Amino acid sequence: MALASCAAAMALAVITAAPVAAQVADTIAAVDPLIGTGGEGHTFPGAVAPFGMVQLSPDTDTRCVIRECYAHAAGYRHDDPTIEGFSHTHFSGAGHSDLGDILVMPASGETVAMDPGTVAAPGYRSRFSHASEQATPGYYAVTLDSPKVRAELTAGTRVGVHRYAFPAGQAAHLIVDLRSSLYNYPGKILWSGLHLRADGTLTGFRETRGWAPGRKLFFAMRFSAPLTGHALLDREKDVTYKGFAPPGLGTDQLAEKLGRALEARLDFGALDRPLEVKVALSGVDEAGAVANLDAEPGDFDAVRTRTQAAWRDALGAIEIDAPSPMKTIVATALYHSLIAPSVWSDADGRWRGPDDQVHRAEGYTQRSTFSLWDTFRAEHPLLTLVQPERTTSDIVNSLLASQRFSPHGILPVWQFAGRETWTMIGYHAVPVIADAYMKGIRGFDAHAALDAMVASASYAPYGGLGEYMTRGYVPIDREPEAASKTVEYAYDDWTIAQMARALGRTDVAARFDRRATFWRNSFDVKTGWLRARRSDGAFRTPFDPTAINYGSDYTEGNAWQYSWFMPQDQAGLFRLLGGDARAIKKLDAMFDYDNSKLDYSHAEDIAGLIGQYIHGNEPSHHVAYLYNYAGAPWRTQERLAQIVASQYKATPEGLSGNDDLGQMSAWLVFTALGFYPVAPGSNEYVIGRPFVAGAKLHLANGRTFAVTVRNLSDANRYIGSLTLNGRPLNRTYLRDSEIRAGGALTFTMTDKPDTRWGRSVSSRPYSQTTRPATAASSNN
Numbered sequence: 037m038a039l040a041s042c043a044a045a046m047a048l049a050v051i052t053a054a055p056v057a058a059q060v061a062d063t064i065a066a067v068d069p070l071i072g073t074g075g076e077g078h079t080f081p082g083a084v085a086p087f088g089m090v091q092l093s094p095d096t097d098t099r100c101v102i103r104e105c106y107a108h109a110a111g112y113r114h115d116d117p118t119i120e121g122f123s124h125t126h127f128s129g130a131g132h133s134d135l136g137d138i139l140v141m142p143a144s145g146e147t148v149a150m151d152p153g154t155v156a157a158p159g160y161r162s163r164f165s166h167a168s169e170q171a172t173p174g175y176y177a178v179t180l181d182s183p184k185v186r187a188e189l190t191a192g193t194r195v196g197v198h199r200y201a202f203p204a205g206q207a208a209h210l211i212v213d214l215r216s217s218l219y220n221y222p223g224k225i226l227w228s229g230l231h232l233r234a235d236g237t238l239t240g241f242r243e244t245r246g247w248a249p250g251r252k253l254f255f256a257m258r259f260s261a262p263l264t265g266h267a268l269l270d271r272e273k274d275v276t277y278k279g280f281a282p283p284g285l286g287t288d289q290l291a292e293k294l295g296r297a298l299e300a301r302l303d304f305g306a307l308d309r310p311l312e313v314k315v316a317l318s319g320v321d322e323a324g325a326v327a328n329l330d331a332e333p334g335d336f337d338a339v340r341t342r343t344q345a346a347w348r349d350a351l352g353a354i355e356i357d358a359p360s361p362m363k364t365i366v367a368t369a370l371y372h373s374l375i376a377p378s379v380w381s382d383a384d385g386r387w388r389g390p391d392d393q394v395h396r397a398e399g400y401t402q403r404s405t406f407s408l409w410d411t412f413r414a415e416h417p418l419l420t421l422v423q424p425e426r427t428t429s430d431i432v433n434s435l436l437a438s439q440r441f442s443p444h445g446i447l448p449v450w451q452f453a454g455r456e457t458w459t460m461i462g463y464h465a466v467p468v469i470a471d472a473y474m475k476g477i478r479g480f481d482a483h484a485a486l487d488a489m490v491a492s493a494s495y496a497p498y499g500g501l502g503e504y505m506t507r508g509y510v511p512i513d514r515e516p517e518a519a520s521k522t523v524e525y526a527y528d529d530w531t532i533a534q535m536a537r538a539l540g541r542t543d544v545a546a547r548f549d550r551r552a553t554f555w556r557n558s559f560d561v562k563t564g565w566l567r568a569r570r571s572d573g574a575f576r577t578p579f580d581p582t583a584i585n586y587g588s589d590y591t592e593g594n595a596w597q598y599s600w601f602m603p604q605d606q607a608g609l610f611r612l613l614g615g616d617a618r619a620i621k622k623l624d625a626m627f628d629y630d631n632s633k634l635d636y637s638h639a640e641d642i643a644g645l646i647g648q649y650i651h652g653n654e655p656s657h658h659v660a661y662l663y664n665y666a667g668a669p670w671r672t673q674e675r676l677a678q679i680v681a682s683q684y685k686a687t688p689e690g691l692s693g694n695d696d697l698g699q700m701s702a703w704l705v706f707t708a709l710g711f712y713p714v715a716p717g718s719n720e721y722v723i724g725r726p727f728v729a730g731a732k733l734h735l736a737n738g739r740t741f742a743v744t745v746r747n748l749s750d751a752n753r754y755i756g757s758l759t760l761n762g763r764p765l766n767r768t769y770l771r772d773s774e775i776r777a778g779g780a781l782t783f784t785m786t787d788k789p790d791t792r793w794g795r796s797v798s799s800r801p802y803s804q805t806t807r808p809a810t811a812a813s814s815n816n
Contacts, residue, residue: 077691092196129695174343248455270295361686409460429479476812538811607803644692652693670789739778756786
């Protein structure tokens with residue numbers, strides 16, 4: 037993305053200068069699921085319940101191959117002219133992809149195409165108009181031009197429901213395609229099966245060898261009208277295998293057809309009312325899918341009503357008072373933050389683990405879809421406020437269960453459908469667990485959790501950890517992306533020390549306190565950059581702080597971004613840089629860098645550039661808040677205005693980079709409220725500046741934390757004064773306990789910076805070289 041444009045700055049002026057409405061409307065009405073479906077956002081517009089197993093959404097292109105699919109990571113792209121069908125699994129904002137399971141497409145008339153074709157020569161693919169689309173939380177609708185069908189979608193926790201209104205007097209058909217997949221390639225579908233049962237229920241399964249190898253998914257599908265005919269086809273090898281039970285199926289679930297690329301044509305004749313199709317998923321078996329189908333009774337309208345109520349409850353955790361479009365942007369960001377981690381266990385608690393075996397979740401719901409390198413920063417800290425018991429404790433228990441059944445004995449890295457992908461770096465399940473515990477969230481075995489954290493941080497074969505533990509850094513001639521791994525491991529280690537200290541495990545705390553300082557071993561004091569070192573101790577040359585190359589010294593970034601990643605010890609970094617003034621100068625140089633001679637077209641995920649600040653990718657997300665650590669919070673306030681104006685819009689292109697399972701969105705939710713968790717595990721939030729006129733956080737303990745903003749406008753971008761519960765707040769951080777206690781945070785905005793507020797060292801946010809963090813005793 038380009039630097040902040042004049043148009044973006046004008047948009048912010050409209051957002052913040054508009055009169056503030058007296059009433060706070062229902063947040064659900066402000067959500068626009070189409071935000072992020074264009075550009076680099078990679079979100080999907082379809083129907084999903086909060087954290088639902090099913091994400092039922094249109095796919096505009098599943099025929100792209102590997103790297104050509106980057107723009108279609110969520111299946112749907114807003115500038116595509118056709119819809120290929122509606123599948124039941126999608127990631128919200130991932131930079132890579134898979135899924136797109138169980139594609140369903142309606143067809144009408146006597147002749148039915150059995151292949152989606154292409155945009156130029158469509159088969160069952162259909163053109164559509166955005167004018168016919170409707171998208172709200174839990175509901176999506178569109179009119180398909182070719183079959184002249186109005187399609188509506190809704191979803192429950194483990195079910196998706198379709199409703200198709202066919203043209204009067206024309207035969208109605210459905211295509212069920214098990215060939216289609218996101219990020220497709222020949223042979224991705226290892227095998228699949230379809231079974232039409234005597235009661236008219238269609239069940240089936242498929243196994244893929246995609247991003248998560250050996251992923252199995254089962255489904256059950258019921259219809260509101262009886263079949264008048266059907267055909268089950270193997271598009272690669274049309275052979276029927278009767279009486280054969282494939283692995284994972286009991287003898288009472290014999291498949292009517294097995295093959296590599298199965299497809300079904302289902303005929304219903306002319307219908308006098310819309311056809312409803314109810315689909316349940318399971319990672320365990322077809323019986324589990326049938327049971328999940330039965331566990332959520334009711335027709336389309338009943339499921340939609342329940343899901344809308346669930347969204348109203350989930351989104352109601354934060355009331356937002358802001359003029360449009362800011363209210364739409366922030367409400368949608370909150371919505372996107374509540375899609376993952378998704379439910380993975382069946383209604384009876386069974387789930388398929390990383391060992392490919394079936395386990396049972398007792399007393400909690402198993403979750404999966406963990407993009408932890410992204411989401412440990414703001415997404416999970418946000419959930420500790422808006423979903424502490426129902427979701428965060430489930431998440432911790434899910435991470436621990438995955439560790440118990442992991443063939444390697446470590447916590448998830450980037451997991452979905454219970455399977456590990458080994459994508460990205462770090463062991464960032466660790467800060468998720470530590471942050472939850474430090475904030476008083478319980479419901480899990482804390483000592484077992486600490487043991488799992490230590491095990492993950494001690495698994496020598498993973499990502500150069502053996503070298504890191506021996507040398508105090510990851511050497512670049514032994515392991516790629518060594519500079520990034522060194523500092524990310526050090527931060528994760530600090531969170532282990534925090535939790536160990538809170539549990540009284542002083543030996544563990546001492547060991548990981550030492551490891552938390554290892555970031556210094558890769559910091560070149562002479563040049564002022566974090567750099568990769570060789571095993572002989574020398575820094576690697578040649579060195580270019582702007583270079584971004586995958587598999588080199590840094591992970592999806594360069595020295596400009598990673599030289600700021602030691603959130604546990606920003607004060608220590610600033611001393612190495614030569615003091616506050618030099619730190620501020622370098623921060624300014626980062627934002628003001630002239631990129632006109634640089635070419636990052638080769639690097640996916642590098643989007644949303646403001647100089648060398650890259651908002652479209654996570655390593656930069658805390659950087660604007662670092663001026664506070666140097667005693668210049670007004671500079672943070674200026675930079676946040678620049679970022680929000682240029683990186684977020686109430687349009688399909690409204691996310692400058694991949695939402696990454698809610699991280700981009702969670703950043704905005706926190707920032708709009710006026711504070712951000714720079715160092716999860718510290719129990720502190722760094723104060724920035726608000727972008728809403730007011731908000732109320734309705735906490736799980738029954739208390740309310742209110743944010744009130746006076747004199748908000750585009751010109752008034754600075755904090756003139758700040759009070760907490762009516763008393764002046766002279767520090768630039770907020771404690772987690774202060775939020776959970778309930779109360780009122782009041783900003784008074786002005787057009788001139790207050791260069792006295794936040795200048796003293798004692799008023800600055802957490803750093804391990806200035807003071808320790810303290811743990812909460814409970815979540816009350």
